[in-house]
Amino acid sequence: IILADGATLILTYNPNAGIIGDGDTVTPSFADLPIGFGRTKKFAYTTSVTDSIDFVMDVNGFKGPNSEARNGKQYDIRSFKVARFSKGCAGNNINGFGCVYQLPSYSPIKGGSEEIKKWDPKFVNADSYDNYWAGAKKACDDIGMSLPDESKLKSLAKKTTAEKEQLGLPTSGKFWSSSEQGLYSAYKIFFDDGATGIDVKYAELNKVLCVGD
Known part of the structure; x- marks a missing residue:
């Protein structure tokens, strides 16, 4: 694979890597990445669905991984994987509600x-x-979950x-519900x-x- 700057990557595959099954939870991580002209944008990353695939950097063109010395040992220079894959609930399982997880951040959608x-x-x-x-x-x-409606969110906040x-719930702050109020507004709940x-x-x-379930 040749990148725009001429650097090359080797695509590797591990057939022994695990696969996602029913009930498994994908937990993303977030990072601010440059998008040009000095601007950055927050992206959510997960490698759970490509756990068996990795890229090995080959910027020297030797058709093999570059290496670097860290703590007296040699390591391949690979692409970073910033997400972790876990089974079960990414947040807290609450009786009557299922899995409840507070997002660390999120991005808007452009009108x-x-x-x-x-x-x-x-x-x-x-x-x-x-x-x-x-x-x-x-x-x-x-992440395979949903935004709760006003009633469900209010019962948690109460x-x-x-x-x-x-239960590991927030004790303050205002949270979106999925319930709308007209075309341009929606209900929020104060915790x-x-x-x-x-x-x-x-x-x-x-x-x-x-x-989520």
């Missing part, structure tokens, strides 16, 4: 884009806005502080006291809890 037609087709005539609510829905779906701490609020879908400060 007027092809993606917005899938994740929020009602968000029309808003090409200049970034839709964080739609981004929250997509981010949960990307638990006592002691219960939330014991301080379980109160309900309404916010525009392009609001940036709401957090995300995903739920």
Whole structure:
């Protein structure tokens, strides 16, 4: 494989690597990567579905891996794999709710884009806005989970502080629900006291809890 700068990669395959099965959970990691002109964008990475595949750097063109010395030993220089693969729930299993996981971060979807037609087709005539609510829905779906509706999220937020701490739930902050209020707004829940609020879908400060089986 030849990259744009002329460097080459060797694609390797490990037939003994494990595969994803029913009930397995993919846990992504996040990194800010340069996208040109001094800008960066946050991406979610996972190598779970390609666990048996890796790239070996071959920038010297010798058709074999470059090596480097670390702590007195030689190591191949390979592409970095920043995600981990785990079985079961990535967050906390809560009786009556299933797996509950708070995303460390998420990205909005641009209004007027092809993606917005899938994740929020009602968000029309808003090409200049970034839709964080739609981004929250997509981010949960990307890890095989979903954004909870107002009722389910509120029942979690209404638990006592002691219960939330014991269950590994947040005790403060405002979180998106999947329930909409009109074309450009959606319901959010405050985890301080379980109160309900309404916010525009392009609001940036709401957090995300995903739920799954």
